[in-house]
Amino acid sequence: MTMNITKIANVPDLEVTRTSTRVARHNRLSESGYELVLERNGLVFDAGRLITLHGKDVTEDRSYTIASGERDEHVHVLYRYVPTGVLTPQLIRLQEGDTIDLSGPYGQFVVRDTQRPLWFIATGTGVAPCRAYIRTHPDLDLTLIHGVRKEDDLFYRSEFERYAYHPCLTSESGAFFHGRVTDFLAPRALPREAQYYLCGAYEMIYDVQAMLLDKGIDPSHIFVEGYYYRLET
């Protein structure tokens, strides 16, 4: 296995490295959702941390939450293919045995207290850190509210179903709640003692954050990780 680790920075609690890593598997999970399974190359991380996948130059580098657990053999990256994007059209061409440069870990979106209830509110691929949490802390008292367009995009559904799991579908109805995560949350009383983790589209994060504050949740119990602004209307 190629292992070419170069130390590039030190932050107080993280040893950040850059490495050329091999693709172990590449799975298509839905129409536009993919999972890259990468050789770990000794990368040490806490659940909720990020990596950077590197393109040809720094303008092509993009951040991804590690979707696997701290003790998993591989680094999993859950990503949405954006045809008009820069890096994901390159990622979907990667095949088993190819290599890609990765650096990390970065970020602060880690579980602060594994003993307290954790409400995770995500859109789309924003569910990735939650998957890392449950693979690392399987006994977490988790409530997951996952907003997607279609049932197909309920990534890792079978792993989440043993928790309080509330898919919210905007483009399809059926067995699940039909509407946005904010529609789901609006009529509900929310536990004051819980920690709230919000991840995905910034528009969702702003709306949910405002709603949580309106409902009396202490701002110090709210943690956010914004991925992107929705370009489409």
Ligand SMILES: Cc1cc2nc3c(=O)[nH]c(=O)nc-3n(C[C@H](O)[C@H](O)[C@H](O)COP(=O)(O)OP(=O)(O)OC[C@H]3O[C@@H](n4cnc5c(N)ncnc54)[C@H](O)[C@@H]3O)c2cc1C
């Ligand atoms: C802290 C952080 C963590 C991130 N973690 C992830 C992750 O785990 N998985 C992931 O798929 N993306 C993640 N992203 C987004 C990722 O960095 C890229 O922006 C994304 O993969 C698209 O890359 P691109 O170069 O193809 O397109 P870009 O040029 O980066 O983006 C083009 C447009 O695509 C849309 N877009 C970007 N990301 C998404 C998405 N995930 N779902 C739907 N639309 C999107 C936005 O409208 C964006 O403006 C994260 C971003 C940040 C800042």
